[in-house]
Amino acid sequence: MKLQVASQLAVFSILELVAEPNRQITVADIGAKYGISTNHLAKVMNVLGRAGLVRSVRGAGGGFQFSGNARRTTLLDVIDLFEPRGVRAPETGEPGRHTAETVALGMVLREIDDTVRATLGSITIATLRDLANRQRAKAALAT
Amino acid sequence: MIRAAERRDVVEVTALDAQITGLPKPEHWMELFRRQRSGGGAPAGIFLVAAAPAEPERVLGFIVGEIRAWEFGSDPCGWVYALSVRPDARERGVGEALLEAIAGAFRQAGMGKMRTMVARDAILPMQFFRGEGLMAGPYIQLEKDL
Numbered sequence: 033m034k035l036q037v038a039s040q041l042a043v044f045s046i047l048e049l050v051a052e053p054n055r056q057i058t059v060a061d062i063g064a065k066y067g068i069s070t071n072h073l074a075k076v077m078n079v080l081g082r083a084g085l086v087r088s089v090r091g092a093g094g095g096f097q098f099s100g101n102a103r104r105t106t107l108l109d110v111i112d113l114f115e116p117r118g119v120r121a122p123e124t125g126e127p128g129r130h131t132a133e134t135v136a137l138g139m140v141l142r143e144i145d146d147t148v149r150a151t152l153g154s155i156t157i158a159t160l161r162d163l164a165n166r167q168r169a170k171a172a173l174a175t
Numbered sequence: 176m177i178r179a180a181e182r183r184d185v186v187e188v189t190a191l192d193a194q195i196t197g198l199p200k201p202e203h204w205m206e207l208f209r210r211q212r213s214g215g216g217a218p219a220g221i222f223l224v225a226a227a228p229a230e231p232e233r234v235l236g237f238i239v240g241e242i243r244a245w246e247f248g249s250d251p252c253g254w255v256y257a258l259s260v261r262p263d264a265r266e267r268g269v270g271e272a273l274l275e276a277i278a279g280a281f282r283q284a285g286m287g288k289m290r291t292m293v294a295r296d297a298i299l300p301m302q303f304f305r306g307e308g309l310m311a312g313p314y315i316q317l318e319k320d321l
Contacts, residue, residue, distance in 0.1 A: 103306075106302070146295060147295070150295040150296070150301070151311065153298060153301075154298070154301035154302050154304075154305045155302075155305055156302055156305070156306065158306065159302070159305045159306045162306070162308070163308075166308070
């Protein structure tokens with residue numbers, strides 16, 4: 033499975049904000065770390081802001097803060113803001129709309145979609161942060 | 176505090192489970208209680224309860240697990256079958272303490288892996304186990320209507 037760039041940036045941005053809850057972080061800070069244009073990031077932050085997951089603080093020293101609950105907000109909550117929904121029924125004009133084969137293929141694709149959504153819905157931002165910290169510790173041990 | 180379940184705890188465990196699932200299963204919990212082994216060798220069944228030190232007889236939560244070997248081609252590992260915490264005792268680290276205790280028991284018995292199974296739509300338990308570092312394993316559960 034591959035996430036759209038906007039979804040990845042949203043997740044990375046939230047992790048950055050959660051890591052420093054008492055600091056306002058600018059899109060320039062995040063953009064510099066991940067090598068992405070501030071323009072693109074600003075659009076992502078705008079979507080996250082509308083969803084109530086981040087808030088912006090204006091003025092000197094301003095930036096963004098995470099305004100969700102890291103132990104309750106899941107990857108699915110974030111990714112659903114940017115990704116098209118998974119499996120859908122074939123629309124009028126698409127091949128095989130009313131065939132048993134379409135139903136059978138739909139069952140398999142729904143199984144995949146259900147598994148993906150269950151996985152994303154079970155990983156909170158706090159869990160992902162802990163996972164990243166464990167990876168960091170493991171990498172530090174290996175060097 | 177976490178301690179091994181005693182016979183008198185089974186009543187409270189049954190009540191707590193019935194409160195959560197809506198289905199009382201006294202024989203089931205008694206059977207799991209009986210599977211505990213004490214003394215020599217690896218424990219086949221592990222049944223632990225959490226209680227507040229001030230009220231050691233009041234069960235705040237429980238966990239049940241077992242060491243199983245070679246099922247589905249799997250190396251011996253510790254399985255967690257059930258974990259439940261009173262709704263009014265949640266968010267206080269009870270579930271985490273129970274899971275750590277059973278993980279310690281599995282580790283002591285020489286196990287290097289702990290597994291459990293969670294319904295896909297059981298969001299809270301799924302998030303709890305994920306939060307404790309459990310990841311999807313190498314098996315996929317399959318089933319068929321009969």
